[in-house]
Amino acid sequence: MVVPAAQQPVHVTPHRGWKRIQCEPFSKSFVQGQLHVPRRTAGQGRCVKEGFRQSMAWLHTWSGLLVGWILFAVFATGTAAYYREEISLWMKPELHSLSTQAVPPTIAVQQGLDYLSKRAPQAVRWDMTLPDPRNASLRLSWTDPTPAGETPNPRRRRQTATLDPATGALTAPARETRGGDFLYRFHFDLHHIPVLWGRWIVGFCAMFMLVAIISGIITHKRIFKDFFTFRPKKGQRSWLDAHNASAVLALPYHLMITYTGLITLMFLYMPWGTQAVYKGDTNAFFAEVFPSRQPANTTRTGSGVPFADLAPMLAQSAGRWDGDAPGRITITLPGDPNGTLMLTRDNGGRISVTSSDTMTFSSASGALLSETRDDARPAVQTRGVMYGLHAATFAQPLLRALFFLSALAGCVMVASGVVLWAVKERQKYAKKLAAGGRVGWGVRLVDGLNIGSIAGIPIAIAAYFWGNRLLPVPMPDRIANEIMMFFIGWGVSLLAGLIWPTRLMWVWQMALAAVMWMALPVLNALTSPSNLFANALAGRWALVGFDMTVLVLGVGLASIAWVLHRRGNKPVVRKPAGSPAAAAAATAASKTAPKAAPQPTIASVTQEAT
Structure with missing residues (x-):
């Protein structure tokens, strides 16, 4: 009895790392130029386990498709x-007329202080974000004191304003947008x-x-x-x-952006170490890791104290920061004898964004009270670099x-x-x-x-x-x-x-x-x-x-x-009409046409796939 060729056991001996495959009967399909053999065909026969590369192809397909x-x-x-800074600016057309010329930090800070002293003298905190190459405006915010009997909520009491840093003029009220x-x-x-x-x-x-x-x-x-x-x-x-x-x-970029994206939220995805060491007290953890971000004193002891000269403070910070200017200024208890003025170094050119160099002065006397250097531990610095790479802030x-x-x-x-x-x-x-x-x-x-x-x-x-x-x-x-x-x-x-x-x-x-x-x-x-x-x-x-x-x-x-x-809209090629003349013409054309390429054999398929 002669067994048909399609039902005979097929032995394939690939090379270059392929495993030996034996299937009964053999079923083949051509996908992406490779030979894919099913584990079992039509409920009969058997196939040896497929190679590592082929199993990765299945994983690659479905892990990418499902999400x-x-x-x-x-x-x-x-x-x-x-x-996002440029998008936010485009989405606030009221700010398009701002001057693009650079303004010295001393002038910009003084403009902000003058406005806040008139607009919010009783506020418990002032914040100023200075102009930079990507944003020409001086952005101000302040926190009004909490009325008696009301639960403190800094976000609810927070107000904002935008100034032209060159003139100190309040810009036209920009439309509300998240940009x-x-x-x-x-x-x-x-x-x-x-x-x-x-x-x-x-x-x-x-x-x-x-x-x-x-x-x-x-x-x-x-x-x-x-x-x-x-x-x-x-x-x-x-x-x-x-x-x-x-x-x-952009393969290096794809690997970097995916891995660093997971690292930026690692405290959410892997909180077990923090919970074990700090017994669930996340505030204690962040206070140790980010000491410069802790809240300052907000209890007033007086009012009406003038600010010290800003120029020496800015000059002292520039000397400590290799000429870099501050990017943000935070003033707590303005006009109070215990008020402070904290300068935060601009992180624009540094990869790590874990923490910034800060210098805290007395807003009344101008004396340096404390200084925080960006000397975080290696693990914290590593996370900061990962976050900086992901956001490209540098x-x-x-x-x-x-x-x-x-x-x-x-x-x-x-x-x-x-x-x-x-x-x-x-x-x-x-x-x-x-x-x-x-x-x-x-x-x-x-x-x-x-x-x-x-x-x-x-x-x-x-x-x-x-x-x-x-x-x-x-x-x-x-x-x-x-x-x-x-x-x-x-x-x-x-x-x-x-x-x-x-x-x-x-x-x-x-x-x-x-x-x-x-x-x-x-x-x-x-x-x-x-x-x-x-x-x-x-x-x-x-x-x-x-x-x-x-x-x-x-x-x-x-x-x-x-x-x-x-x-x-490509034209569809129709088959010749069913008339005898058309059929004869089609037959004559098929005889003169070059022969079609032969069907690929098992050997040719294996060679192409490898």
């Missing part, structure tokens, strides 16, 4: 957070859900991403060779090339731009990964689709989620910017309504994608996102006293950079929409 949509939202908003801080907070809090839940969800997704990155490195042994390979218009192969290139392009303009581009590459990596899974699964339904059928509900769900996240998040961020300019300035709860615009844009996009997950929906939503982003400079010119050209002439490069960035991103989204539209 890919949340990761894309986190990556996109985190990318925008690199420029770039909303995008920054969203990328690890997720908003609209309890803070701890949001941070646990983001941490869970970040851990999955770290697993996906490491397993992807193990799986892809030609990682650097394929980085220089891109084959357009090849369907699944093109998506895989885009995924590989965007992943390898980055100068060029380095910040490189961080931003690397984060964009991360967005492309996540987006192409989840799309690649849908493309691969859709190919399994090729015959069913050709016969007029539909794909399974799982693929349709993934397609809808892909549209709602990859196209929906750009629409949501653009809607947030549009809401900032279109909502009435005196609207009650304006901040909440402005943020609601973000979730309305995202929700409509997600709902439309789930209802109609087709290529045409991709085109419409990408085109809508492109129009919304490219129109932002026009919206700025119509709703603010500045525009792109006026800002360039005045040297307001933060606003110029915002307008140019949104234009480039809009053009990129428009290019994606155009490519999807062209691919969706």
Whole structure:
């Protein structure tokens, strides 16, 4: 009896680290250029355990897919957070007319003291944030005393104001907005859900991403060779090339940003050491780790005492800090004999953000009372460096731009990964689709989620910017309504994608996102006293950079929409008509056409996969 070839046991002896595989009967499929053998086929036969690299491929696929949509939202908003100061400035058009010329710290501090002495003489605390290259305004805040019989609540009694540091004039009341801080907070809090839940969800997704990155490195042994390979218009192969290139392009960044993101919230994810040593007293722990952040005395003993001369204090701090200026000034009990003035060193050029050098003076006499050096222990310094790397607070303009581009590459990596899974699964339904059928509900769900996240998040961020300019300035709860615009844009996009997950929906939503982003400079010119050209002439490069960035991103989204539209409108090649003449012509053409390539054998498949 002759056993058919398809049912004979097949022996494959791969090389380069592959394990010996034996299956009865043999079933093969070609995925990403590799030979994948199922553990068991049709309930019969047997297969030896698959190799380590193949098991990592399975782990890479599912660890990335299950959290890919949340990761894309986190990556996109985190990318925008690199420029949260510039975004906040753009979203407050009342501040666009501020002078961009540098103001000496002595003048800026004196302007703040003069204003606060008139506006809040009885406050228990004054805070001043001095101008820097990314923010030209002098930001003031103060805490009013708590009325008798009321529970102290510093946040409720806190007031703010913004001054022009050159003239000391109060700027026009800026509209209420969270600005770039909303995008920054969203990328690890997720908003609209309890803070701890949001941070646990983001941490869970970040851990999955770290697993996906490491397993992807193990799986892809030609990682650097394929980085220089891109084959357009090849369907699944093109998506895989885009995924590989965007992943390898900023691979050190992807590893760093994922790991440091987990480290920044390590006290939440791993609290057991602190709980064991400090018996659950977290206040004692933070008092020891961050001694400069402890609350100061707020009990008054008098009033009306003038401030000491500021110039010697600033000169003394500059001498101790290698010429660096203070970034923040905190005054407790202003006008009181026991009042203090604390200068905090600007951390703008340092990687570690654990703590800062501080110098505390008597606000009445100007005598140095205490000094805190940034001499934290190695563990605390390590965490500070990790946090600084994640937030890029130290980055100068060029380095910040490189961080931003690397984060964009991360967005492309996540987006192409989840799309690649849908493309691969859709190919399994090729015959069913050709016969007029539909794909399974799982693929349709993934397609809808892909549209709602990859196209929906750009629409949501653009809607947030549009809401900032279109909502009435005196609207009650304006901040909440402005943020609601973000979730309305995202929700409509997600709902439309789930209802109609087709290529045409991709085109419409990408085109809508492109129009919304490219129109932002026009919206700025119509709703603010500045525009792109006026800002360039005045040297307001933060606003110029915002307008140019949104234009480039809009053009990129428009290019994606155009490519999807062209691919969706390709002419369909019809089969020849069923007439005898047409059949004879087709037969003659097939005889003269070159022969098709032979089907790959087991040996050729193994050689290509290795």
